[in-house]
Amino acid sequence: MCDRVTLIDRGRILATESPAGLGRLVSPYEWVEASDVPYETMREVVDVTGDGAVAQLPTGGVRIHPESKERLRAVLSILVDGGVTSIRTGYPSLQEVYLGMIGDRGMEV
DSSP: OOSOEEEEETTEEEEEEOHHHHHHHHOSSOEEEEESOOHHHHHHHHHHHOGGGEEEOTTSOEEEOOSSHHHHHHHHHHHHHTTOOEEEEEOOOHHHHHHHHHOOTTOOO
């Protein structure tokens, strides 16, 4: 595993960071993934984050992108209070960082 990654676009260095540091460049806030979220609990999450901050995952779970530490705490609290037991947090993957910084330009990663 590498400890530093450099993103280069058309010969220009965009960023050199640790993989986690690159993720924070795209989004300074963690995402939350959860499975088996009851409907009412999901409505509460959407009330806090807005509809655009929630994405359905192919696995049937959801990924939530809170836009602040306060919203992150609120989302985690809502999920736990709603009885959700499958919750994890993280930052964007290197693939998501690449696509976020450079764009897909019709490429597949």
